[in-house]
Amino acid sequence: xxxxxxxxxxxxxxxxxxxxxxxxxxxxxxxxxxxxxxxxxxxxxxxxxxxxxxxxxxxxxxxxxxxxxxxxxxxxxxxxxxxxxxxxxxxxxxxxxxxxxxxxxxxxxxxxxxxxxxxxxxxxxxxxxxxxxxxxxxxxxxxxxxxxxxxxxxxxxxxxxxxxxxxxxxxxxxxxxxxxxx
Amino acid sequence: xxxxxxxxxxxxxxxxxxxxxxxxxxxxxxxxxxxxxxxxxxxxxxxxxxxxxxxxxxxxxxxxxxxxxxxxxxxxxxxxxxxxxxxxxxxxxxxxxxxxxxxxxxxxxxxxxxxxxxxxxxxxxxxxxxxxxxxxxxxxxxxxxxxxxxxxxxxxxxxxxxxxxxxxxxxxxxxxxxxxxxxxxxxxx
Numbered sequence: 001x002x003x004x005x006x007x008x009x010x011x012x013x014x015x016x017x018x019x020x021x022x023x024x025x026x027x028x029x030x031x032x033x034x035x036x037x038x039x040x041x042x043x044x045x046x047x048x049x050x051x052x053x054x055x056x057x058x059x060x061x062x063x064x065x066x067x068x069x070x071x072x073x074x075x076x077x078x079x080x081x082x083x084x085x086x087x088x089x090x091x092x093x094x095x096x097x098x099x100x101x102x103x104x105x106x107x108x109x110x111x112x113x114x115x116x117x118x119x120x121x122x123x124x125x126x127x128x129x130x131x132x133x134x135x136x137x138x139x140x141x142x143x144x145x146x147x148x149x150x151x152x153x154x155x156x157x158x159x160x161x162x163x164x165x166x167x168x169x170x171x172x173x174x175x176x177x178x179x180x181x182x
Numbered sequence: 183x184x185x186x187x188x189x190x191x192x193x194x195x196x197x198x199x200x201x202x203x204x205x206x207x208x209x210x211x212x213x214x215x216x217x218x219x220x221x222x223x224x225x226x227x228x229x230x231x232x233x234x235x236x237x238x239x240x241x242x243x244x245x246x247x248x249x250x251x252x253x254x255x256x257x258x259x260x261x262x263x264x265x266x267x268x269x270x271x272x273x274x275x276x277x278x279x280x281x282x283x284x285x286x287x288x289x290x291x292x293x294x295x296x297x298x299x300x301x302x303x304x305x306x307x308x309x310x311x312x313x314x315x316x317x318x319x320x321x322x323x324x325x326x327x328x329x330x331x332x333x334x335x336x337x338x339x340x341x342x343x344x345x346x347x348x349x350x351x352x353x354x355x356x357x358x359x360x361x362x363x364x365x366x367x368x369x370x371x
Contacts, residue, residue, distance in 0.1 A: 088295030106298035111291035113269030140353035142298035150329035167328035
């Protein structure tokens with residue numbers, strides 16, 4: 001009986017130490033909690049925005065870590081750095097064609113939603129509270145609906161995050177994939 | 183051992199006016215059929231009141247203070263929510279002999295954020311996916327897919343038969359500050 005209880009306790013402890021898969025491309029097991037994995041400073045290494053329209057046409061914009069290429073042929077140099085802290089604060093430093101923009105705010109994990117097949121802590125909500133740049137300044141409360149975004153995390157590894165968002169609005173569709181690396 | 187089991191069975195206080203302990207989980211208390219029994223909302227710009235709204239469960243009195251003399255008008259409607267355990271919800275606004283506006287979508291608790299002074303499951307986000315407006319026999323439907331932050335409720339009190347949402351938000355654009363303050367009270371149907 002004692003051996004069985006010891007074995008059970010050991011198994012429970014082992015599973016408790018490992019963090020399980022939530023996002024589709026998460027590592028199967030991780031020694032680090034999701035909070036520990038997301039915390040830190042990240043560079044955006046790529047962004048892909050794809051759009052499909054009701055008239056059957058489509059377009060896309062892409063960022064490769066240094067350059068934005070837009071569907072109309074415009075090219076801009078850019079860099080994006082995200083910082084997620086354990087206390088739930090976050091900041092984004094952007095430079096686009098030499099112009100600097102700074103956003104600060106809060107982040108939190110989202111709870112589970114069975115209807116949308118969303119697991120607990122599979123997504124984060126980001127609330128933008130301060131924005132400055134190009135002579136423009138705004139601020140608002142935490143998680144103000146108009147200035148918040150939900151990021152489903154397709155992958156959360158210790159050195160890579162992949163965010164995948166998909167929106168349909170009355171037949172028009174957009175998909176965004178953001179890859180961040182440590 | 184028994185203390186730990188006891189603490190695990192009881193759900194602890196998150197919102198400022200939550201019951202200290204509850205046998206029901208926050209999810210169990212939040213889900214169900216609700217009517218908005220009252221609400222109030224004041225909007226100020228740079229500290230000056232520009233509008234107020236008071237709702238008693240069947241009638242809203244909206245007062246506009248922005249143009250010199252206050253101007254008020256009333257509208258009669260009922261507002262209800264069906265909040266499901268699977269994370270779906272329906273919001274229904276009905277104005278008799280006028281229109282019905284139904285919003286469907288998804289909800290989820292928001293986790294802890296010390297920076298935002300938010301405890302785990304103290305706030306809820308709603309993402310609208312289908313909006314159906316019926317007026318005089320005509321129905322218009324718009325649909326979206328994907329997680330958007332249509333509403334965020336900060337829960338001041340979560341009981342089995344009553345929810346109180348606290349509204350206390352500001353936004354500032356180039357120095358002009360707009361403040362929203364008030365509350366929404368929902369009662370179990």
